[in-house]
Amino acid sequence: MKKEVVFLVFILFCNTILAQHPLRHFLQSKDVLSHHIPYGNNPIAGHYVQAKDAKIYYEVYGKGQPILVLHGGIFGSTVEMAKIIDSLSVRFQVIAVSTRGHGKSEIGTEPMTLEQRARDVRAIIDAVTQEKVMLLGFSDGGYTAYKFASIYPDLVKKVIVIGAGVLNPGLRDFNFNFDEAMALDFDFWEQQKALMPEPKRLNEVFQQITNCYNQLTIDEKVLGAIQCPVLVMAGDRDEGNSVKNVLQAALLIPNHQLAIIPNAGHPVFIANFNATWASIAPFINEK
16 A cells, blocks of 8 residues: 555544544543634644754634743643633734644654753744743643743743742652553543654653653752743642642742642643633733
């Protein structure tokens, strides 16, 4: 069978899987109605940029001041940020990124690092706008936002980070079990593999991110270099980033604000979107 035919069959298979399993975020109810906009798989809004060794996928919504949105890592996807994108795109231009190795973005050939993710973001910003951007990142996306703002201070107007505190090797165990993760939400992983350009490398994504975070340090050197205003947010019951670690991160940022959402775990914007948005809205609207 010719390569072109094999590729066409694969695309048809992927489309069938996506039609049978509407996009939803990790561990979301299986009978949930699909979102009215297929964030992370929207050909109308989707674009690619070449970021060194990988093509990175992103979508653009709305008009106005640009805000780049970064989802969580491994278990994260653009669709988990749906309510945030909905709310932001009313008044802002939202650039929603599928980070390297997630969704429709390629993995590349080089080991994953936070500096690499920051360069990916730079490539997207250069392709979309000449304005300073705001960044909103959750978990892994939050660490990328920290790193980007510390490296490229002239490109950032404001930063919002959700669920990302100080970090150093040994502070947390990032050895994610691939087989256990697959078993937790089979349908989610089937939809994600259908989106991925190289689905057979999903296990490699787990290992690459594990290696990255087990060696990662987010401390005063990174956080103290951030010059713009930063809103640091977390749930008071965050399973991976304690309030103590999040507070320590905030205090190391020269111009910070802090919002702790009560009775919420790691994905605070899913557990309590109203309280999350009530903190974000005034921050992004401040002059």
